Amino acid sequence: MDNLPLVKSLVEKLANNLNVPVSCKIRIFPNLQDTLSYAKMLEDAGCSLLAVHGRTRDEKDGKKFRANWEAIKAVRNVVRIPVLANGNIRHIDDVHGCLEETGADGVLSADPLLENPALFAGYRTAEWGLGVAGMKEDDKLDQAELLIEYLRFCERYPVPWRIIRSHVHKLLGEWFRIQPSVREDFNKQYKLTFEFLYDLVNRLKELGVRIPLYVKDTQQAVSAN
Structure with missing residues (x-):
């Protein structure tokens, strides 16, 4: 410029x-x-x-x-x-x-799409700690499943690990906030592998971390937030 x-x-x-x-x-x-x-x-x-x-x-x-x-x-x-x-x-x-x-x-x-890959499909992240009672199953997306789907795409269509690391950090931001020890382990992992990342998701589930849902951005979804 x-x-x-x-x-x-x-x-x-x-x-x-x-x-x-x-x-x-x-x-x-x-x-x-x-x-x-x-x-x-x-x-x-x-x-x-x-x-x-x-x-x-x-x-x-x-x-x-x-x-x-x-x-x-x-x-x-x-x-x-x-x-x-x-x-x-x-x-x-x-x-x-x-x-x-x-x-x-x-x-x-840019960043919002990294945090929520379903943005253009009309989904937004449900507020943490708030339920989405009354939401139809078709109006929900499991964030963990989206992350796993992303990792599988990366396996099929390789991209640099630095990009995968950054994207995973965006997707797991709220999880890391609740479990900082898991975030520290992730940050200390000098060389990432898909096995490590899949295990990371399973570890968060085993720790009882509440998985946020992506909810369809309808009036019903907005009121649930």
Whole structure:
């Protein structure tokens, strides 16, 4: 963002020499007009899809800084290419709200999706310590089963262990809060194996950790929370 001519040349080089569309993802500038000029520059350079993170590059903490949907809306209004909105997407209600407020063509989610892989399927994590009485079985997902499913995908389609470690930490965050000793054992494990991770889930179950459910984000689910 300190060298926009270089950014423009990179996008132009790619757009002119690739047989696939070029997409870009940007953060916003503190000044809205700078952001709009940035977006139009990328469009002119050959960008075919633009994702806009509604925070400045200094606003790293998503829990502390709310994404600026108004800025994303302004970008959407000045470019002709599809725009994806990024920021403040923690559950399916946020998806609908963001699309309505920004007019974007789609949304992105980062950390919340790592914590809840079923976010876009309309599920949110039930509050710890609160029951979900009355919920239909079809409206519940077992978080442990989702984690096991994720690990099986990783076995089938290998990814770096550092990514698996980070994702597992996100998924087991609440469990680790209740059983810090298990978290410490996990963090001390220099070399991870799938056997260790499967055993970790079983260990938490044996310790009697209450497994949180993902509940369908309907009015019934919301009232249960």
